[in-house]
Amino acid sequence: MFAYILRRLALIPLTLLGIIAINFAIVQIAPGGPVEQLLAQLKNTAVAATARVGGGEGAEAGRGNAATGGGGAYRGAQGLDPAFVAELNRQFGFDKPAYVRFGLMIRDYLTFDLGKSYFRDREVWALVLDKLPVSISLGVWSTLLIYVISIPLGIVKAVRDGSRFDVLTSAAVIVGYAIPAFLFAILLIILFAGGRYLDWFPLRGLTSDNWVDLSWPARIVDYFWHLTLPVTAMVIGGFASLTMLTKNAFLDEINKQYVVTARAKGLSEQRVLYGHVFRNAMLLVIAGFPATLVGMLFTGSLLIEVIFSLDGLGLLGFEAVVNRDYPVMFGTLYMFSLIGLLLNLVSDLSYHLVDPRIDFAAR
Numbered sequence: 001m002f003a004y005i006l007r008r009l010a011l012i013p014l015t016l017l018g019i020i021a022i023n024f025a026i027v028q029i030a031p032g033g034p035v036e037q038l039l040a041q042l043k044n045t046a047v048a049a050t051a052r053v054g055g056g057e058g059a060e061a062g063r064g065n066a067a068t069g070g071g072g073a074y075r076g077a078q079g080l081d082p083a084f085v086a087e088l089n090r091q092f093g094f095d096k097p098a099y100v101r102f103g104l105m106i107r108d109y110l111t112f113d114l115g116k117s118y119f120r121d122r123e124v125w126a127l128v129l130d131k132l133p134v135s136i137s138l139g140v141w142s143t144l145l146i147y148v149i150s151i152p153l154g155i156v157k158a159v160r161d162g163s164r165f166d167v168l169t170s171a172a173v174i175v176g177y178a179i180p181a182f183l184f185a186i187l188l189i190i191l192f193a194g195g196r197y198l199d200w201f202p203l204r205g206l207t208s209d210n211w212v213d214l215s216w217p218a219r220i221v222d223y224f225w226h227l228t229l230p231v232t233a234m235v236i237g238g239f240a241s242l243t244m245l246t247k248n249a250f251l252d253e254i255n256k257q258y259v260v261t262a263r264a265k266g267l268s269e270q271r272v273l274y275g276h277v278f279r280n281a282m283l284l285v286i287a288g289f290p291a292t293l294v295g296m297l298f299t300g301s302l303l304i305e306v307i308f309s310l311d312g313l314g315l316l317g318f319e320a321v322v323n324r325d326y327p328v329m330f331g332t333l334y335m336f337s338l339i340g341l342l343l344n345l346v347s348d349l350s351y352h353l354v355d356p357r358i359d360f361a362a363r
Helices: 002-029 034-042 055-061 082-092 098-110 124-159 164-178 181-192 216-254 257-264 269-287 289-299 302-307 313-322 326-354
Strands: none
Touching (some): 002 326, 034 082, 124 216, 124 269, 124 326, 164 216, 216 269, 216 289, 269 326, 289 326, 302 313
């Protein structure tokens, strides 16, 4: 197994290179770029996200990591001094060919140098570390609650398939599956965050303004008080699929011949269910854990972050795409991909822990 882990770790750099190369190529043919965005800002015609784009900051930040696309003839440059536009291209690094920019970016990424934001005048690492606590809080707690709720519920639904409990919980699952998490978030705000009825929970931020002045028990309470509504919205929007996946996996195993044989030998129902069925049925559930966690960390929480004014990685990546902030966009892509690949390896190891008969190293 140790040799298998080493082989998988050796494949991660090649996979990362392929992911970054494909996205880099897409950016080269996509319209617009940071220089065009800056020129539009100078002409008051830019359409930005929530981040501000400033001429001085952008030009200065362009002296950082010249990561990606841009350059060329800009329609927004009409009427401006060509020397000024050429200087902007040089400062952003777009006076170099695309393959040179790509090589410089890969060289920097090998040492985990993610460069400097074009429009925020800060290192990408500093931005990621600032936003990481919000995304980790939302992603980890939501994923844990989804698994804690969905797996027991799916098992009970499988054991009591066709009962009144199964029918009633299926209705709740259908509602959770049909309604997106952000609509639940809006409903929770209306009901519990001062929207129209109750004002029990805060609407902004991860902690209160006086958090540093609170005692540690009060800080913990304040932290979970702020997390209650956004995490609830994400759990309601995400538990349905995993519940049905767990139920169907258990139903498929319960109807197999080895379960009938185990019952015929006189084993108790609990021994049959958790000693035999559980191990086989959980393999399919474990396979989806990395995708669930990564989705909750970096993509699934985007609208939730916007609705509850939580400044996390999802919002940071969205702003980077809209504002053509390529160092931030590719830096976050690099980190997300790396974390996802490592979690996939953890998923394979979890297969072996759940069922030692599965040995990837022997293949």
